[in-house]
Amino acid sequence: MEAQPPVIRAFGDAGVAEAAALIRAGGMVAVPTETVYGLAADARDAQAVAGIYAAKGRPSFNPLIVHVADIAAAEAIATFDEDARAVVARFWPGPLTLVLPLRADAGIASLVTAGLDTVAIRVPAHRAMQALIAASGAPLAAPSANASNAISPTCAAHVAASLGSRVPLIINDGATVAGVESTILAGRTILRPGPVTAEMLRDVLPVAPGRTAHVSAPGQLATHYAPAKPLRLDATQVSADEWLIGFGAVAGDDTLSSRGDVVEAAARLFDTLHRADASDRSRIAVAPVPEVGVGVAINDRLRRAAHR
């Protein structure tokens, strides 16, 4: 079958309805925000989120930002303190992301937070992203809508050039205004500088710049869940004290994907690691995962976990 180029729809009711239907069906859509175009999927749907990583060809799992309609929707997902409330009262909707404790009942797929107990969340100001959140009824996980290692897209043509047939639909609403990704704030530390500057934030909170969230090798960030137990790769047989995470024909105590599907495996990775950590066995062994597609990101993550 020929790969189809993405459908590009002008912003409007029809385009947004079509995009929302794709999101509700577990797919993904490129949509502008005030910063850059994002590649959005339902943040509650692990398979859909795994599809984002597969489409971007990301070699590692970086946690994603969840986009919601308003502060009330954000409070259903994250726990706010007084600092957080003061900042969002001033800057939301807008290009500011907060890293906050993830609520236990948030219902967000663990691949979105890379298994962490914090979540990055923002209320975007852009009409297209807001319309898509409303029409899909979903919190939307969205990294920038470009292939891994390519520059962030600020117009629909950038998205089409970078992702091609890997994105089915792009909502076109012209060039983005900010052009750089949102500011990321964790507590009083700026993890990533962005359109909401330190000076602007200091009107509300005494913030300080921190370690940037953008480094050359994102997988080296400590921003992933790491199992506490020793972990061994490429296992097909185990000793009595090992918990085997299977894949495909290797059944195991648990499995990343019994049908050998790397997208399903990516969707299940962090939950599976949490269960392995919680098991009655003292060590973890993982079956071979093929180095294809998003399997590259799974293996990258597993290798880092094995070499600590």
Ligand code: TXA
């Ligand atoms: O402007 C933006 O923020 C765009 C648009 C689409 O909203 N999105 C974006 O997403 O830039 P992305 O995936 O390229 O960047 C997300 C950043 C990553 O650097 C990641 O490490 C950080 O957010 N991040 C996400 N969750 C985190 C967490 N729980 N703790 C620390 N950093 C986190």
Ligand code: MG
């Ligand atoms: Mg990016």
